[in-house]
Amino acid sequence: MVGRENPYPRYARLREISPIVRADDGALVVTGYDECTTVVRDGRFVHPPAEMLAFLGFADWEDHPALRQMFTTMLLLNPPDHTRLRRLVSSAFTPRRVQTLRPVIETLVDDLLDAMSGDVDFVESFAFPLPVEVIGELLGVPEADRAQFRTLVRDWTQVLEVITPAVLARADPAAAMIRDYLAELLDERRRFPADDLLSALAQAQTTDERLTDDEILANAALLFAAGFETTTGLLANGLVALLDHPEQAAALAAQPELAPSGVEELLRFDSPVHLSSRVTAEPVELAGLTVGAGERVVAYLGAGNHDPARFADPDQLRLDRADNAPLSFGGGIHYCLGAPLARLEAQIAFPALLRRFPELSRSGRAEHRDSLSIKGFLSLPVRTG
């Protein structure tokens, strides 16, 4: 667990051996910034196509709702399916479209801060509700139904980390419940369209008959899950980094214009997403090593973000760091679709939080997520003043 709270010394030791090493399970672990960039950007690193999944030990993947649903999302598909599905929703997430949400996010932030007083759990009272309300609003999930998704999404997305019978026993019913819920909502939006993304997806299906219900539901579930799971991590990890560096927090409170570069640095310093996996479609040279076709390669984004060859003093937090290009949103064709939204939420949230509660401090023991790929907190007790 300690390694998961602070994996950076271990990443550094691995990177010193080599930016690419073979793990006990046969996968290649990549910890250098340049090498991670290649893995996420170079089209020869792909997601395992359906016929290869059986090979990798998922022979019965289609019998498991959690796997069937995950392997139908754009996150795990290759072109041309990836291109077709991503194109459907990409216009909703351009920086310009996302900026129109600024007033909604500002009001939400103020309301959440108004309700915080004394000893509170920061995850429960802010880091979870802010992104879930925003993505719920965008997608069209009614307010009263949003909170139940916190544990359902956590159980479903566990399959992105490890797939064991115990994980599937929780992930399968969670995936089925998410699907059933969204199927009912989609049905309603077909009859009564609203100004939301789910209605737009239902509409897209009437003009593109290749789009199946399974695809709409899996990708709506992905957007909802990705919309809060990771941003919750950014808000909580970022707050901890700021509280550990009071002089940097004070600078951000005094100069909110530091927010854009500050959020990039918080993303780099303690990224909510640490792993991105691929397989090689053909032999590739990586850091002087010839990687054969069909090898599993895992880019350790959190390690690349602390590579001293790319970032001067990588273990120091500098909110005004210049030429910062963290790997936290991945890269290439799978570059995070929600990056402009996550950035905007965090750029509004941190200065507002620090200004409202200049005495904010940690109180009590925080609970870390027991996950290698998503780094964050289950609870984070704080005192507002």
Ligand code: HEM
């Ligand atoms: C701080 C918050 C976030 C972080 C760190 C993050 C990180 C990532 C990363 C690393 C990937 C690429 C995964 C890979 O290539 O293996 C990704 C993809 C994705 N993210 Fe995010 N994300 C965040 C917020 C969001 C939000 C708010 C949304 C939704 C609205 C979102 C939606 C997506 C989607 C749909 C993909 C898949 C894109 C594709 O495969 O083409 N993310 N994200």
